Amino acid sequence: MAVETLIPASGGRQPPVPVPDPGADGPRSPDRAADPWYVRYALVGLTLLIVGGLVGLPLVAVFHHALANGLGAYWHNLTADPDTRHAVFLTLMVAPVAVGLNVIFGIAAAWVIARFRFPGRTILTTLIDLPFSVSPVVAGLVFVLLFSPTGPLGGWLRDNGFQVLFAPPGLVLATAFVTFPFVARELIPVLEAIGPEEELAARSLGASGWELFWRITLPNMKWGLLYGVILCNARAMGEFGAVYVVSGRIGGRTDTMPLRVEKLFQEYNTPAAFGLASVLTLLALVTLVAKVLIEPRLREKPPPSVGEP
Amino acid sequence: MTGVSRRALPGFGLGLGYTVFYLSAVVLIPLAACAWKAASLSPAEFVAAAWSDRARAAYTLSLWTAAAAAAINVALGLVVAWTLVRYEFPFRRLVDALVDVPLALPTAVAGLVYASLYAPNGWVGQYLEPLGIKVAYTEYGIVLVLVFTGFPFVVRTVQPVLADLDAEMEEAAAVLGADRWQAFRRVLLPTLIPPALTGFALAFARGLGEYGSVIFISSNMPYRTEIAAVLIVSRLEEYAYAEAAAIAVVLLAMSFALLAVINLLERWTQRHGG
Numbered sequence: 001m002a003v004e005t006l007i008p009a010s011g012g013r014q015p016p017v018p019v020p021d022p023g024a025d026g027p028r029s030p031d032r033a034a035d036p037w038y039v040r041y042a043l044v045g046l047t048l049l050i051v052g053g054l055v056g057l058p059l060v061a062v063f064h065h066a067l068a069n070g071l072g073a074y075w076h077n078l079t080a081d082p083d084t085r086h087a088v089f090l091t092l093m094v095a096p097v098a099v100g101l102n103v104i105f106g107i108a109a110a111w112v113i114a115r116f117r118f119p120g121r122t123i124l125t126t127l128i129d130l131p132f133s134v135s136p137v138v139a140g141l142v143f144v145l146l147f148s149p150t151g152p153l154g155g156w157l158r159d160n161g162f163q164v165l166f167a168p169p170g171l172v173l174a175t176a177f178v179t180f181p182f183v184a185r186e187l188i189p190v191l192e193a194i195g196p197e198e199e200l201a202a203r204s205l206g207a208s209g210w211e212l213f214w215r216i217t218l219p220n221m222k223w224g225l226l227y228g229v230i231l232c233n234a235r236a237m238g239e240f241g242a243v244y245v246v247s248g249r250i251g252g253r254t255d256t257m258p259l260r261v262e263k264l265f266q267e268y269n270t271p272a273a274f275g276l277a278s279v280l281t282l283l284a285l286v287t288l289v290a291k292v293l294i295e296p297r298l299r300e301k302p303p304p305s306v307g308e309p
Numbered sequence: 310m311t312g313v314s315r316r317a318l319p320g321f322g323l324g325l326g327y328t329v330f331y332l333s334a335v336v337l338i339p340l341a342a343c344a345w346k347a348a349s350l351s352p353a354e355f356v357a358a359a360w361s362d363r364a365r366a367a368y369t370l371s372l373w374t375a376a377a378a379a380a381i382n383v384a385l386g387l388v389v390a391w392t393l394v395r396y397e398f399p400f401r402r403l404v405d406a407l408v409d410v411p412l413a414l415p416t417a418v419a420g421l422v423y424a425s426l427y428a429p430n431g432w433v434g435q436y437l438e439p440l441g442i443k444v445a446y447t448e449y450g451i452v453l454v455l456v457f458t459g460f461p462f463v464v465r466t467v468q469p470v471l472a473d474l475d476a477e478m479e480e481a482a483a484v485l486g487a488d489r490w491q492a493f494r495r496v497l498l499p500t501l502i503p504p505a506l507t508g509f510a511l512a513f514a515r516g517l518g519e520y521g522s523v524i525f526i527s528s529n530m531p532y533r534t535e536i537a538a539v540l541i542v543s544r545l546e547e548y549a550y551a552e553a554a555a556i557a558v559v560l561l562a563m564s565f566a567l568l569a570v571i572n573l574l575e576r577w578t579q580r581h582g583g
Contacts, residue, residue, distance in 0.1 A: 117312030135518025142339035209319035238415025240521030
């Protein structure tokens with residue numbers, strides 16, 4: 001497959017997920033608003049209707065239904081059920097591990113792709129994006145096939161006492177798969193924009209690889225890294241399809257928060273489902289606020305190089 | 310931007326080795342396991358699994374609901390992107406931030422809340438019910454949640470292109486005697502088509518594989534409202550692993566074809582956008 005011809009050589013392909021928002025600084029020039037007033041009013045009204053109906057109304061509905069029976073009932077729904085408590089605990093365990101794995105990978109991949117030229121670099125960049133095009137259900141399925149007790153690897157692991165499927169390791173793997181590209185694709189353009197000059201200078205002054213990373217590369221890319229971690233974490237905590245398939249849906253054992261929401265919904269326990277959903281919604285809103293706060297820092301000019309006058 | 314020499318900076322071997330190792334362990338080998346499992350079927354068995362009436366009904370439903378949702382998102386996205394870039398109005402920043410909510414909101418939450426809003430007794434469903442419009446538990450419900458999950462894509466692909474669009478180009482068109490409609494058709498439209506198509510393809514690809522939000526609002530009935538991802542899960546629950554893998558291979562082939570199209574479209578957008 002001639003994928004390498006399909007993407008630009010820079011390796012910094014525009015991410016479809018977090019695009020820096022060019023509209024945030026306001027309309028560019030006043031005369032651009034010279035459309036007739038009725039066009040303006042109609043389009044603004046339509047936009048408010050679209051975003052309000054598609055996004056605003058569901059957000060309001062989540063909190064309305066969660067809090068419909070008062071704060072006491074809300075708190076009871078969240079904390080009284082041991083299966084719900086375990087789901088919160090499991091999500092808080094699984095997501096950070098998956099994010100951590102992808103951070104280590106993202107840093108390694110970004111360093112190699114942004115700083116060096118080598119054969120297969122373009123293909124590597126394309127392959128990193130691959131998980132975004134795979135259905136979450138398929139992402140879960142591949143791990144079921146790999147680790148099912150009837151498969152070669154799963155059989156061997158079972159004989160040696162390792163349970164991957166229907167257990168936290170499977171949840172971590174499926175989550176790591178669906179959130180795979182987030183950190184790497186944020187860091188590659190950030191590292192490319194900073195350029196290697198400072199690192200080369202430090203190297204020529206005798207810095208070790210370790211010093212280079214902790215004192216120059218990491219501080220320079222910290223906002224990009226934080227941005228990637230936040231997006232990766234939001235997806236990791238909210239992932240449904242992939243973990244649904246590998247979890248085996250064992251209540252109190254392998255249900256994460258989103259899976260628990262679905263189970264409560266199936267049990268017609270709608271208030272509890274919305275209660276837990278409201279926690280996930282809050283997480284999403286916090287993520288978006290953090291995103292809005294970090295984005296301006298990503299567009300800041302990189303700090304001046306060491307050797308500049 | 311050129312790369313540096315492998316001797317000038319450390320970490321090339323270690324970084325590349327770890328990148329390739331992790332990519333293989335988490336993505337490539339598992340995907341190969343799926344292809345390997347599907348290949349364990351004979352060609353006749355593969356066709357029976359991946360191309361049964363039920364499977365074909367599921368692909369058809371997945372394809373048309375995702376395409377319909379993506380098309381609706383092109384219309385909605387163009388309006389929203391246009392308004393956000395060109396006009397100042399109260400709460401513009403908030404509206405702009407809200408566009409990203411579908412990317413951050415867990416799909417299970419989206420499915421739960423949409424199923425409840427559009428159920429016959431829901432906030433919106435109660436007004437649609439007397440009109441004879443059924444959304445929840447039908448294929449229209451599937452389109453609706455896919456519109457939600459794919460909403461940010463067209464807005465975010467069109468927005469930067471609109472913002473970068475040379476105002477002078479429009480002015481020049483006006484000076485040369487073009488009326489508003491001509492300026493729109495001749496100047497704006499050709500510039501907006503590549504990003505709009507990219508957004509369409511991204512929303513389409515997202516919708517094709519979507520699972521979490523759909524199972525809440527669809528009745529998931531075989532032949533009627535069962536999308537391909539739901540069929541894979543039912544095959545898995547019957548422990549028909551090879552059949553599930555065969556359907557997954559078809560779905561993967563569609564996704565990868567779309568990925569290639571998206572890459573081409575993005576190159577086209579970059580050429581047009583300058």
